[in-house]
Each structure stands twice: as structure tokens, then as C-alpha cells.
Amino acid sequence: MEKFLVTGALGQIGTELVVRLREMYGEENVLPTDIRMPERGPMVGKSFEILDVTDKERVMEVVEAFQPDSILHLAALLSATAEENPELAWHINMGGLFNTIEAARIYGTQYFTPSSIGSFGPSTPKDNTPQHTLMRPTTMYGVNKVAGELLLDYYYTKFGLDTRSVRFPGLISFMQEPGGGTTDYAVEIYFDAIRKGEYTSFIDKGTYMDMMFMDDAIDAIIDLLHADPEKLKTRNAFNVSAMSIEPEMVAESIRKHIPDFKLNYDVDPVRQGIAESWPNSLDCSEAKEQWDFNPKYDLDKMTEVMLKNIKVKVTEQ
Structure with a gap:
């Protein structure tokens, strides 16, 4: 049975992703984590770990103890919040990404983290934006996302890590x-x-x-996690919408x-x-061709x- 560790589990994506994964794989095989305990909702009273993703030692401790097959890294500051405090955004978004992808490398797990349409910038083609195009974002959030995409490419090329991502709208x-x-x-x-x-x-x-409606987003994550690696030509982030x-x-x-x-x-x-x-608008043809994305x-x-x-x-x- 597959095991999944989810960071940022109390966020918008994490809340519904944990529910779906537990329905599919059982509560004992899905460990949600966040910087605070859940006060309400479907994770109250169930297995849960406090985890600050900027604390590398704690990240390694949790991954070693749970031994997941996949790390799904969702913890991040979002676009508008990141603009209010760029330094904090870099610390959380890039520090958390590096710590968790390093844990995936060391413990040999599959690694997923979402990118975003925020990775594009004003010079990117506006309509039917291609999968591979000019990316010069003008926000800290966008800079974080582009850097993250490149880091996933690097870890796949350098270490053979099974990295997967989508650019969420x-x-x-x-x-x-x-x-x-x-x-x-x-x-x-x-x-x-x-x-x-x-x-x-x-x-x-x-x-x-x-x-995109959240049900389609959760489907996209799970479908990509289980896609045949031999068919994936793209390792940083697929356009989806x-x-x-x-x-x-x-x-x-x-x-x-x-x-x-x-x-x-x-x-x-x-x-x-x-x-x-x-x-x-995004051109999602690569996701459709490589792993049958279909909202x-x-x-x-x-x-x-x-x-x-x-x-x-x-x-x-």
C-alpha cells in the first residue's frame, strides 16, 4: 500500500487532498502535516504531525519516522501575501521546498509540489500560453515558483529523483x-x-x-502521481486549467x-x-497528451x- 506525507495540509489544496487520499489508501497511509494542529474539519482527532518545513532537522525526522512513498509538498505563502513580505516568502517557499526535496532525495521518495500560473510574467504570451515559453515573473511568488520548477528539473536530472508538478490556475x-x-x-x-x-x-x-474546480485539481495531482514515468517528457510543471x-x-x-x-x-x-x-488562458495539450489530463x-x-x-x-x- 502506498504511503503519502502531505505538508501544508490545512491549506486549500491540502484539506481536500488528504480527504481523498485517505478514502483511497486508508488513514494510516496518509500523514498530514502543518505548522498548527487542525481546530475543525476532517483532520480533527486523526493522525497529524506539527511540521515547520523551514526546520530541516524536523523535516528529516518526520520523513524518516513515517517512511512515505511520496512527499506532497504544499506548504507555501500565496501570491498576494508573498508580496506583502517577500523575505518571509523566500524563507518559507524556497527553504521549505529545498528541505522537503532533499528529504525525498535522501529517503528515495517520489516528490510532488505545485507550481502556478504565477510563474509566468508580463512578457509571456497571454493567450493559449505554451507549456515551454518565456518566464519572467515580476512577483516574489512567481520568482519562487520558477525557481522551484528549475529545482525539480535539477533533482530529476542530477539525482534521478521522481519529481512531478503542475502549474495550477x-x-x-x-x-x-x-x-x-x-x-x-x-x-x-x-x-x-x-x-x-x-x-x-x-x-x-x-x-x-x-x-479550476478543486475536484479536478485533486484528480490532476493523483493522476500525475500515478502516470507512467516513461511517458513524462516534462518534469518541472505541466500547464493545467x-x-x-x-x-x-x-x-x-x-x-x-x-x-x-x-x-x-x-x-x-x-x-x-x-x-x-x-x-x-493556458495551452494544456502537453498534460493531456502525456498523462490524459481531462477536467x-x-x-x-x-x-x-x-x-x-x-x-x-x-x-x-
């Missing part, structure tokens, strides 16, 4: 509310639609960004269920600037699921 989920990302408007808008009947977007009208959308499109989809929903704007210049430096949710299907589950969640609070 904005991820949309009803289970875990967002915290510090530029694409967070696409989650907040659904919660405010249920709670308030209106939303004030910090991203401007007409700003297209790639997005399900839809390219802007705020008005999300609002129109919501109005099919909440006709009086109102969308307002109070643009945040920092996050708007970050968004404008990213692509409008199931479009905007309207995602909206229906989001509103239904947020309504239940808000009622229970």
Missing part, C-alpha cells in the same frame, strides 16, 4: 475559504452570493484568468441560480497588477456545486 472550492491569493475573488464571490446576495470584487471587469474566466462571467453564472445577485468593484491595485501579469467541470457545473454546498455550510455555521 486559480482553484475554486467550497470546503476551505481562501487566504492570500490573487484568484481568491473567484471563491469569495460564491460565499458572498449566498451570505449577502452581492460581492465587491478586488479584480477588475474583463480580467481573464485560468481557473479547466476554464478562462473574468468576474462578469462568474456573476452571470451565479444569476442563473440567484437572479438578483449584484457584482460591484473596488479594485485592489496590487492584486490587479499581479493578475495582469499572468496569462489569460470534468465547466463554469456552470462548478457554480451549481459551489452554491449548493456553500448554502449548506453557511446554514450549519
Whole structure:
């Protein structure tokens, strides 16, 4: 039976990934870790380890004790938060990445960590952005992600480490509310639609960004982890996305269920600037060809699921 160690398990991706992996492989074979214990949610009362990924000695200790087959490194500061404190972002994002990939090398585990559309920059082609293209990000988060992609390539080439990654777009989920990302408007808008009947977007009208429903993101991680290594020509990060959308499109989809929903704007210049430096849409053909990437949710299907589950969640609070 495969064993998985997950860092940053209390984050947006980690919360749902741990649930899915435990359903597939059993609780005893999935060890979630984070810098704090869970106070609510599906990990409360189950096996869990406190782990600061910037503490190399502790990382090695946890990996040696659990002996995972795969390390899934998710702990990181997100784009907007990283811009507020670039030094901390470098310390956590790069220090944590190096410590965990070193542990994977020493203990011979498979290694996965997500990259992001933030790895692209203003000089990258905006539409149908290729898998291999110019990458000159103008944010600390983007610099971290490009450096991470190169590090995965290095460890694969230099040490033969089984490294795998995807460039995630904005991820949309009803289970875990967002915290510090530029694409967070696409989650907040659904919660405010249920709670308030209106939303004030910090991203401007007409700003297209790639997005994906969390179920598709979790599928992508698991499918890539199990992809035939002989078929993988790319080792740093695959482009993945399900839809390219802007705020008005999300609002129109919501109005099919909440006709009086109102969308307002109070643009945040920092996050708007970050968004404008990213692509409008990604070419995901390499992921489709090399490991059969195939997202199931479009905007309207995602909206229906989001509103239904947020309504239940808000009622229970």
C-alpha cells in the first residue's frame, strides 16, 4: 500500500487532498502535516504531525519516522501575501521546498509540489500560453515558483529523483475559504452570493484568468502521481486549467441560480497588477497528451456545486 506525507495540509489544496487520499489508501497511509494542529474539519482527532518545513532537522525526522512513498509538498505563502513580505516568502517557499526535496532525495521518495500560473510574467504570451515559453515573473511568488520548477528539473536530472508538478490556475472550492491569493475573488464571490446576495470584487471587469474546480485539481495531482514515468517528457510543471474566466462571467453564472445577485468593484491595485501579469488562458495539450489530463467541470457545473454546498455550510455555521 502506498504511503503519502502531505505538508501544508490545512491549506486549500491540502484539506481536500488528504480527504481523498485517505478514502483511497486508508488513514494510516496518509500523514498530514502543518505548522498548527487542525481546530475543525476532517483532520480533527486523526493522525497529524506539527511540521515547520523551514526546520530541516524536523523535516528529516518526520520523513524518516513515517517512511512515505511520496512527499506532497504544499506548504507555501500565496501570491498576494508573498508580496506583502517577500523575505518571509523566500524563507518559507524556497527553504521549505529545498528541505522537503532533499528529504525525498535522501529517503528515495517520489516528490510532488505545485507550481502556478504565477510563474509566468508580463512578457509571456497571454493567450493559449505554451507549456515551454518565456518566464519572467515580476512577483516574489512567481520568482519562487520558477525557481522551484528549475529545482525539480535539477533533482530529476542530477539525482534521478521522481519529481512531478503542475502549474495550477486559480482553484475554486467550497470546503476551505481562501487566504492570500490573487484568484481568491473567484471563491469569495460564491460565499458572498449566498451570505449577502452581492460581492465587491478586488479584480477588475474583463480580467481573464485560468481557473479550476478543486475536484479536478485533486484528480490532476493523483493522476500525475500515478502516470507512467516513461511517458513524462516534462518534469518541472505541466500547464493545467479547466476554464478562462473574468468576474462578469462568474456573476452571470451565479444569476442563473440567484437572479438578483449584484457584482460591484473596488479594485485592489496590487492584486490587479499581479493578475495582469499572468496569462489569460493556458495551452494544456502537453498534460493531456502525456498523462490524459481531462477536467470534468465547466463554469456552470462548478457554480451549481459551489452554491449548493456553500448554502449548506453557511446554514450549519
